[in-house]
Amino acid sequence: MATLETISSIDTSPRHPIRLVANRTGLTVDLIRAWEKRYHVVEPARSDTKRRLYSDYDIERLRLIRIAKQNGRRLVDVAPLTLEALRDVVSEDSRYEVSQDVQAEIYRPSWTSPLESSESADDIDALMFSVQTMDQHRFDQLLQEGLVKQSLPAFLQTVIGPLLAEIGESTRLGKMRIAHEHMATAHLRTFIGALRFRETYTGNEPKIVITTPTGQLHELGALMVAALVSVDGWLPVYLGPNTPADEIAACAMQSGARAVSLSLTYPADDPRIPTELTRLRSQLESRIPVFVGGSAASHHHELINRLGLLSPKSLDALRHSLNMLRDNRFQGIA
């Protein structure tokens, strides 16, 4: 029954030395060996001179085990799991790891920045510094490292979200030049855009149209949603920013999408928003839910309710609703 294995087509040929594995996973060389000694977490092949040689498969397992550990799992429990089982464990944890602190959270712009663990705060400081010094290389490096340290959803919520908020704030207060903001935004656009291609698609994922309505030029929130939902087995049909309602509806129709997600950030009170949202809702089959998020969504609370649109409180809530919808257990918003 090799079919199941084939789905995760990760290379199992042994070729990477231990140092490279340490670099990629963020673990120390000592630790990788210790794990092998104690729990046979990975049993790498050996070169003719007994050097360990790891495969891509091994690396991915180690990376996931690291994340699982960070989420509080014990090594004994996760060590024997296959890659697929590990993915499940990590993906499940990622739904709770962030939301724990959400209760302690008072009003924050809708899906921007929930958790602020000290470690993430350090990461964000480092990122901000690299922006201010225009050190693009460091910026990318930090983003990659951050992604290694946690699961994608957690990373988006603890690092990218707060980072965006802080960049916006700093620029508004004049602590940072517009040029810095532009550079960071352009980089993040590329980085987040590439995230969803990390996932593997089978071709029968339900589709979701993701965009921002006319007048809303900031696309990073929408792009984050695209990356996020691809983790949960959706295929995002991403349209970029500033899409007219008619087009959104037509696209949803043509692609056979099961849902639509819009992001509202700036300007918060654009007069076109009510028109566009109304238009969209009326042109779209009623069985297709429309999610509205972003920091400016709260400005249109009334309207959203009246039209029967859905406005999840957080990225987590959105994921939850979409999971329900995907599994045909959707009743309305959580």
Added chain:
Amino acid sequence: MATLETISSIDTSPRHPIRLVANRTGLTVDLIRAWEKRYHVVEPARSDTKRRLYSDYDIERLRLIRIAKQNGRRLVDVAPLTLEALRDVVSEDSRYEVSQDVQAEIYRPSWTSPLESSESADDIDALMFSVQTMDQHRFDQLLQEGLVKQSLPAFLQTVIGPLLAEIGESTRLGKMRIAHEHMATAHLRTFIGALRFRETYTGNEPKIVITTPTGQLHELGALMVAALVSVDGWLPVYLGPNTPADEIAACAMQSGARAVSLSLTYPADDPRIPTELTRLRSQLESRIPVFVGGSAASHHHELINRLGLLSPKSLDALRHSLNMLRDNRFQGIA
């Protein structure tokens, strides 16, 4: 069209003494010899008196092997790889990328000649079709395949450029929905944005600020330039679209850029363009050339000449000028 060929190829003629190779790669002379002795990392040609003579190709390989080593690779593993394979390895490592596609069979050196125009036309048709059917997967696949078939500069000029033009035209004529255009643009934004990370950086590349001025919201042209110049050993400081002149100047200053490149597309006759260009030129040190390209550049011919800006006729001409500038042989536009 052989012009493109000449610029993008890597010279394999042996001519550089070992000292120069050491300087360019950052390796010591002894080390280069030791590598040759032990692993035949490079087997340079010899002069009639047995002096080693290295080609540009050799130098590039050594440079990449040095980086691969830094990433934790063992010399035994990387020594026998071709330049292309090395590029893949290095770019994979530096991005911690999980390689999804195993198409390593079809090696093509990056200086392969561009495709016959008929073949590119077929590619573009296929791409257009995938856009119209909203088949994102196929779209990405075709882009990826197109890139394998030719060098990056050739790909940008024979596929991406014409594709953008055709998408714009089709939308304008109503043959295609705005939603289709949006989807394609969003995808291309991610795709082209990621291209420049295929290149590897040593940290001493000259920098070039790339953006579009205030009012110019289309960024794909600028992004293509960023990907293009990174091939030739420049480090693009990419600021995204719509950057005020003051900010461009400040950014060039802070980053110590050697050049600035602007892209003008739409609207072609925006009244802010003259103001912005004038402002930029006056705030920027005169030793920093400003290149202006894009389909709308010709509308401002007068102005560009008056301000002493440079407007290369093609992407090739831009590359040529930048190569000159990089090697301190710059006299003006070709």
Added chain:
DNA sequence: TTTATCTGGACAAAACTAGGACAAACTTGC
């Protein structure tokens, strides 16, 4: 003549391996 490069070999630093020790953090049992 002086400087740069060549070959071949020697040597030392760095990295890896195996096995074990140790302390901090966490569990379990009382």
Added chain:
DNA sequence: GCAAGTTTGTCCTAGTTTTGTCCAGATAAA
């Protein structure tokens, strides 16, 4: 709540492999 046990990250030693540097004597170039 405390003591005893377990888990886990880090460090140490000693032996091996890999890798970087240096040297000596010879030859070529400046």
